Amino acid sequence: MPDWRIPLSDLDYGVEEEAAVLRVLKNNWISMGPEVLTFEREFAKFLGIKHAIALTNCTAALNLSYMGLGFRAGDEIIQPAINFVSAANMTVAVGATPVFADILSLDEPTIDPSDIEHRITKNTKAVVVMHYGGYPARMADISNICKKHNLALIEDACHAIGARYNDSNGRHPNNLMVGNLGDIACFSFFSNKNLATGEGGMIVTNQDDLAGRLRLLRSHGMTTQTWDRHQRGHASSYNVVSHGNNFRFDELRAALGRCQLQKLNQKNSLRRELVLVYRRKLAALEGWIIPFNDYQGDSAYHLMVVLPPNEKDRLQAEEAMNKAGIQTSLHYPSIPDFSAFNWLKATGLEISKSFARRVITLPLFPRMTTEQVKEICSFLCKAARNKPIRMPAKKLK
Numbered sequence: 121m122p123d124w125r126i127p128l129s130d131l132d133y134g135v136e137e138e139a140a141v142l143r144v145l146k147n148n149w150i151s152m153g154p155e156v157l158t159f160e161r162e163f164a165k166f167l168g169i170k171h172a173i174a175l176t177n178c179t180a181a182l183n184l185s186y187m188g189l190g191f192r193a194g195d196e197i198i199q200p201a202i203n204f205v206s207a208a209n210m211t212v213a214v215g216a217t218p219v220f221a222d223i224l225s226l227d228e229p230t231i232d233p234s235d236i237e238h239r240i241t242k243n244t245k246a247v248v249v250m251h252y253g254g255y256p257a258r259m260a261d262i263s264n265i266c267k268k269h270n271l272a273l274i275e276d277a278c279h280a281i282g283a284r285y286n287d288s289n290g291r292h293p294n295n296l297m298v299g300n301l302g303d304i305a306c307f308s309f310f311s312n313k314n315l316a317t318g319e320g321g322m323i324v325t326n327q328d329d330l331a332g333r334l335r336l337l338r339s340h341g342m343t344t345q346t347w348d349r350h351q352r353g354h355a356s357s358y359n360v361v362s363h364g365n366n367f368r369f370d371e372l373r374a375a376l377g378r379c380q381l382q383k384l385n386q387k388n389s390l391r392r393e394l395v396l397v398y399r400r401k402l403a404a405l406e407g408w409i410i411p412f413n414d415y416q417g418d419s420a421y422h423l424m425v426v427l428p429p430n431e432k433d434r435l436q437a438e439e440a441m442n443k444a445g446i447q448t449s450l451h452y453p454s455i456p457d458f459s460a461f462n463w464l465k466a467t468g469l470e471i472s473k474s475f476a477r478r479v480i481t482l483p484l485f486p487r488m489t490t491e492q493v494k495e496i497c498s499f500l501c502k503a504a505r506n507k508p509i510r511m512p513a514k515k516l517k
């Protein structure tokens with residue numbers, strides 16, 4: 121692992137996590153069992169939602185969503201072009217077709233409701249939104265479109281655990297947390313997420329029928345689980361009532377997840393403080409865009425991203441930072457530009473393409489210091505001021 125002076129993200133484990141993992145080891149049961157059940161209950165309570173189902177990862181959660189909703193070949197799922205590739209890959213995995221919609225703007229890189237509506241056909245079955253960086257998508261508009269056209273609404277909420285949704289007036293309609301805004305929401309506990317267990321995920325819904333189906337499909341469509349049989353004795357049999365998969369979670373990571381959930385709100389506030397410092401310090405950068413700078417609502421502050429004026433400035437800023445030991449990343453390349461998605465011949469995604477060419481992700485994690493943020497900002501301001509020096513030599517003659 122390269123030794124970055126300031127890494128992009130960092131784990132934040134303490135004695136609680138150590139004790140939790142040891143507790144599980146001593147219990148002598150490590151596959152799905154009581155810790156997973158408790159984690160699911162606590163997670164559901166945290167979100168104020170009826171059902172939470174723990175899974176191996178969020179990619180499995182997205183796959184399970186599509187399976188549970190019965191999507192198949194010929195179905196179209198509208199989703200943002202700027203996203204991690206999971207939602208699109210899982211669309212193809214169930215035989216359906218991803219239809220990419222553009223983002224609203226460079227300043228608000230979540231899916232554009234009017235472009236969703238524009239791309240609806242008789243084959244459209246669902247819309248997937250992604251709450252970029254922890255900032256909720258335009259859910260009031262999107263939810264209306266889905267109701268009008270009878271489409272399922274799925275939240276890829278990987279960035280937004282702990283965020284609350286506000287309408288365009290900055291109010292909390294029904295005070296809902298992200299995860300409650302569609303039919304199903306999917307979360308990830310991958311190691312760089314706000315709640316980290318290494319690998320892991322959660323699928324949540326308020327619908328009883330759907331939750332039952334998702335639970336069955338999580339574990340082969342079997343009517344009883346190993347844990348039930350273990351408790352009841354080895355003789356009990358089971359039926360298989362549908363063709364599911366094995367997306368089960370385990371006790372060690374559930375124990376980690378429970379600790380991380382306890383600390384989540386506090387860690388999200390730490391992230392918020394750091395983002396505010398970033399914004400104050402970068403405000404002077406001319407021609408740079410700081411997405412969600414004027415966003416009125418809540419966020420989980422998962423990512424801090426900036427857009428230099430053009431691709432060349434981006435490459436230069438990135439290179440300078442990386443040389444100085446500051447890790448950067450890119451969230452995300454535009455999915456239809458990946459070679460595996462060429463066959464879709466997607467068009468009309470100019471804002472997404474432009475965003476992907478310019479975006480840089482800067483370090484952000486709860487244990488980061490204000491000094492580290494300030495250092496990165498002065499670095500970027502210097503890089504931006506040096507601009508005239510980079511004028512082509514020919515022109516200077």
Ligand SMILES: *Cc1c(COP(=O)(O)O)cnc(C)c1O
Nearest residue numbers: 177178179204206278308309310
């Ligand atoms: C991390 C992430 C995923 C994938 O989650 P895994 O748990 O790694 O499968 C999907 N979508 C978004 C937006 C993510 O950030």
